Amino acid sequence: MTLYYSLTFMLLVTEMVVFMSLIIPLPFTWRRKLFTFISESPLVAKLQYGMKITFIFILILFVDSVNRVYRVQVELASATKDNKAGGTTILGGSERMEVQARKFYSQRNMYLCGFTLFLSLILNRTYVMILDTLRLEEEVKRLKGDPASKGKNASALGEAGNAGEIGRLKKELAAKERDIETMKKQTQGLTNEYNRMGDQVSGSDSIPKKER
Structure with missing residues (x-):
């Protein structure tokens, strides 16, 4: 396994x-x-930005692996x-094993990159859902009169979970x-x-009166 696919596998295990x-x-x-620490930590924010760039490269590897799988399938x-038509292209034992090996490695790389990308989407959605759940729980506690829910944690979770919503509402308000x-x-x-x-109209009504 090459270095970049080894790193992709490590990223998959980390995910x-x-x-x-x-x-x-x-x-x-x-x-x-x-989640308050994750939302407020500048190191985590930089890490998330770096991960977005990494996933772009993994997407490129995924497209390349799909292309390799397709080419091996066409060749095979x-x-x-x-062989069935009695042509001259006859795969011997070693050649057939080489093609099968390339097919296996191409499919392995495709599955590796595909599952890494898919799990990244699941992680992002799970993170957003947990933030929404925590924010709703904070809101319930605030409505029940819990003073602890009015502090910095509630605002941090609200800002982390509703950054896009706040931006959309600001645009609608400006419009x-x-x-x-x-x-x-x-x-x-x-x-x-x-x-x-x-x-x-008042001027036109006053003119006939003066003439009379």
């Missing part, structure tokens, strides 16, 4: 260990402290077809404020137009 640590039942206080199918400003300008224009037309 399995992390996943097991996430699903292990822990007391609420311990779990809250753990073509040789088998020629609504622009709509309100536009409506104010339109209302002011309609008011001015109404006053102008009212003055014109």
Whole structure:
């Protein structure tokens, strides 16, 4: 196994260990402290950024392994077809074993990279779900009057779990404020137009009275 596939295997084992640590039942206080540390630690943030780049390279390896599997399958199918048709391409014992070995290694690399990417998605989703659960538990305790839930931990979990939601709400709020400003300008224009037309109607009504 080459170096980069060995590193991919080590990453897969690490993901399995992390996943097991996430699903292990822990007391609420311990779990809250753990996820608060993960959410606030700058080292963890840098590690997550580095892992995103690593998964991009693993995706490239996965695409390459799928391509190799396809090419080996085509080569093996073509040789088998020629053998059945009585062609000149005949795979001997050693050649056939070499093709089968390349097929095995290509499939192994494809499964290794594929499961690593798939488990990374599962870890990300599990992490987000646990954050949501902790935030909801903090909210329930706050509504019940628990003062401990009003501190730094609740805000940290809320910010970690709702970063994208907060950004979306801010954009919607800015859009609504622009709509309100536009409506104010339109209302002011309609008011001015109404006053102008009212003055014109009043002026036209007063002219016949003076002529009489």
